[in-house]
Amino acid sequence: MIAEAGLAALWFAAAMALLQLASAALGLRLKQDELAAAVRPVAIAQGALAALSFALLIILFLRSDMSVLLVAQNSHSAKPLLYKFAGAWGNHEGSMLLWVTVLALAGAGIAMFERKLDRATLIATLGAQAFIALGFYAFLVIASNPFTRLDPPALDGMGLNPLLQDPGLAFHPPTLYFGYVGLSIAFSFAVGAMITREVGPVFARAMRPWVLGAWIFLTIGITAGSYWAYYELGWGGWWFWDPVENASLMPWLAATALLHSVNVLAARDGLRAWTLMLAVVAFSMSMLGTFLVRSGILTSVHAFAVDPTRGSFILVLLAIYIGGALALYGARVGRVKAGQPFDLLSREGGLVLNNLLLSVILGIVLIGTLYPIVAQAMGQQLSVGPPFFNKTTGPIALFLVAAMAVGPMLRWRRDEANAILEKMTVPAGAAALVTAATFLAADDASWMEIVGLGLAAAVAIASFAPLWRRNLLRTPLFTWGMIVAHFGCAVSLAGMAADSAFTSERLVAARYGQPYYVGPWRIVLNGVAPVVGDNWSAVEGRVTAIRSDGGTPLLLTPQRRFYASPPTDTAEASIRTRVDGQLYAVLGAQDAQGRWQLRLWWKPFVTLIWFGGGLIALGGALSLIGRISRERRSVRRREEAE
Amino acid sequence: MKRKHQRLFLGLAALGAIGGASGLALSALQDQAAFFYTPSDVATKSPLTDKAVRLGGMVEKGSIRHLSDGVTIAFVVTDNAAKVPVRFTGVAPDLFKEGSGVVAEGKFTDAGGFVADNLLAKHDERYMPPEIADKMAAAGAGTTAAGTK
Numbered sequence: 001m002i003a004e005a006g007l008a009a010l011w012f013a014a015a016m017a018l019l020q021l022a023s024a025a026l027g028l029r030l031k032q033d034e035l036a037a038a039v040r041p042v043a044i045a046q047g048a049l050a051a052l053s054f055a056l057l058i059i060l061f062l063r064s065d066m067s068v069l070l071v072a073q074n075s076h077s078a079k080p081l082l083y084k085f086a087g088a089w090g091n092h093e094g095s096m097l098l099w100v101t102v103l104a105l106a107g108a109g110i111a112m113f114e115r116k117l118d119r120a121t122l123i124a125t126l127g128a129q130a131f132i133a134l135g136f137y138a139f140l141v142i143a144s145n146p147f148t149r150l151d152p153p154a155l156d157g158m159g160l161n162p163l164l165q166d167p168g169l170a171f172h173p174p175t176l177y178f179g180y181v182g183l184s185i186a187f188s189f190a191v192g193a194m195i196t197r198e199v200g201p202v203f204a205r206a207m208r209p210w211v212l213g214a215w216i217f218l219t220i221g222i223t224a225g226s227y228w229a230y231y232e233l234g235w236g237g238w239w240f241w242d243p244v245e246n247a248s249l250m251p252w253l254a255a256t257a258l259l260h261s262v263n264v265l266a267a268r269d270g271l272r273a274w275t276l277m278l279a280v281v282a283f284s285m286s287m288l289g290t291f292l293v294r295s296g297i298l299t300s301v302h303a304f305a306v307d308p309t310r311g312s313f314i315l316v317l318l319a320i321y322i323g324g325a326l327a328l329y330g331a332r333v334g335r336v337k338a339g340q341p342f343d344l345l346s347r348e349g350g351l352v353l354n355n356l357l358l359s360v361i362l363g364i365v366l367i368g369t370l371y372p373i374v375a376q377a378m379g380q381q382l383s384v385g386p387p388f389f390n391k392t393t394g395p396i397a398l399f400l401v402a403a404m405a406v407g408p409m410l411r412w413r414r415d416e417a418n419a420i421l422e423k424m425t426v427p428a429g430a431a432a433l434v435t436a437a438t439f440l441a442a443d444d445a446s447w448m449e450i451v452g453l454g455l456a457a458a459v460a461i462a463s464f465a466p467l468w469r470r471n472l473l474r475t476p477l478f479t480w481g482m483i484v485a486h487f488g489c490a491v492s493l494a495g496m497a498a499d500s501a502f503t504s505e506r507l508v509a510a511r512y513g514q515p516y517y518v519g520p521w522r523i524v525l526n527g528v529a530p531v532v533g534d535n536w537s538a539v540e541g542r543v544t545a546i547r548s549d550g551g552t553p554l555l556l557t558p559q560r561r562f563y564a565s566p567p568t569d570t571a572e573a574s575i576r577t578r579v580d581g582q583l584y585a586v587l588g589a590q591d592a593q594g595r596w597q598l599r600l601w602w603k604p605f606v607t608l609i610w611f612g613g614g615l616i617a618l619g620g621a622l623s624l625i626g627r628i629s630r631e632r633r634s635v636r637r638r639e640e641a642e
Numbered sequence: 643m644k645r646k647h648q649r650l651f652l653g654l655a656a657l658g659a660i661g662g663a664s665g666l667a668l669s670a671l672q673d674q675a676a677f678f679y680t681p682s683d684v685a686t687k688s689p690l691t692d693k694a695v696r697l698g699g700m701v702e703k704g705s706i707r708h709l710s711d712g713v714t715i716a717f718v719v720t721d722n723a724a725k726v727p728v729r730f731t732g733v734a735p736d737l738f739k740e741g742s743g744v745v746a747e748g749k750f751t752d753a754g755g756f757v758a759d760n761l762l763a764k765h766d767e768r769y770m771p772p773e774i775a776d777k778m779a780a781a782g783a784g785t786t787a788a789g790t791k
Contacts, residue, residue, distance in 0.1 A: 359656070363659075363663035364667045367668070382678055507733070
């Protein structure tokens, strides 16, 4: 009965979305206040029904109900509880249901808590949200019903891909989905504002928390995904420019640009049309991301058993959403009045530069990601990999980081070049010093690595400049947020450049007891022994590592694991973290003479990459809390005045 | 700056940025895109030897040999119509095994072999790269167990 109830809840939620769209459209068009008043409660009902449907799917997975096709295909009764739970969205149908559930809950959230926006724009926003949701409901009930029964029931499930049986990964897709959905909400606000033509600071302040929230989740999702690829794939790399990685990076780039331009709109009432455009682009990128991952159009290490027939459905949805959004933009943007003017050398000018550079990087990543698909359609098989992306986006990203050192020091409206030069002396001096030191110390480092380290030093110092001569306690929380996020960028960049410039790597056919050297470490393989886990067995290498300058020895235990269901073997890298880097070992196969393949890396300061990513997300969170509490206060003050 | 000028300037800057990005990307694609070959392609047209490319197919049954240095393997990639010998130094990925699909990244040698820097094997034994499925079907081998998805 649970599966049937879940499907019924899904249908009712779809009906609510239809009702929500119809009453919003008719209410606004016919100026029927009673109809428009229905939109809020209906949006809340839609959220509750979608959440109920998803909760029932989770119950089916927790109970291992093998009479449901999706459970039988993706779960197994012997699986640890966490992965039964996460298995509910570790597959196509479940993840789509999660997508629409988050979207519906976000709509309910707007209906309950948004108070500043004028009523017509709010109704139009909820109408747009219902329109987006309807496409996903149709997709679910027509092409990917998660509640399909299996008759007769399976004896047991087929299990979950072992690579996905990882606590970090269980929460990786939902994190990205929160980000994608947040951007679709920002887009709904933009549609609402375009319909009612109320594009201004009030609209910007209503949209900003959703952009910030989406951006925080995307940042966490990308950072966690990168670390997952680093330790789980066992290739020693942390970013592969894989199309699926790009699918999450592109919305992040657009969201980062939007996040900065929406501040110009909120604070100075400038960049109106541009901010609307970015909201359209950010949403398009998140839809494209969903499309790329879910359609099976990509050849990718991430492409887990996909069904190409669904691709056409999502492609049609994509065309309707993006085409409709661009058409509405084209029809309405001419009537959006120009905002406040500003000098080129001003905070606004700096933010425009930020937006342009981010857009350029986004454009390059988009071209590089889609080019193989287009080429394939024209009969040519090719792939675009890291050399292309590093060579093209690297220099622009470094320029962007250089601009980030200066931007926050600029004043709104206009600033003096001399004043800026004066403020920049300390960061520029630090950059020169670090660049020179790196150049002398690492003679085989590339110019990007050297400049990267120098710029990281400059931004690390410059990011604190907004605190100069300010009362630290009275500095608003969102200013702290900006400082922490910019500092996080510097930390992450330092990690990337250090890892790229200073990593040492060894591949050996190891004999027991014989020493090998990687970086400052002396490594010995003492033995290989069998071990057994919950649903796997493995051979485990016992590797000791001693630093050349002494210290306690480290034990590394890289494994080759064998999973029975589905039958898979995987390499489990063993990683030991030190203050100044990570030692990384992967066990390979044994050869005829009894030697084991052992791949070793010493990666100085590599952890800074993800630590920086965490700081960026923390900065976003501080900013979000600061913004929301300030809005709350101003709403309360206004209500008291009334 | 007047409002009208500002809008014009921003529009031009955006256009310039988009144009510059496209130009940069397309010119870089000319030398950085890696072409994809199957063993049949190699037999019919002589492949480039100075550029990184991808070679895809199935690992032939019984072809994996471990060389005496202990870290290099040699194997044969086939699409049931033609064969290419491949060498790879490193830890072979999970799911790299005989009779499974593989994509090797690297360069062709003048002698007609292939030296791989990187091997990609799919992380799902039910999955097969679409290129390989297409080409194997085209090579008249669509009925092999893994060839039909």
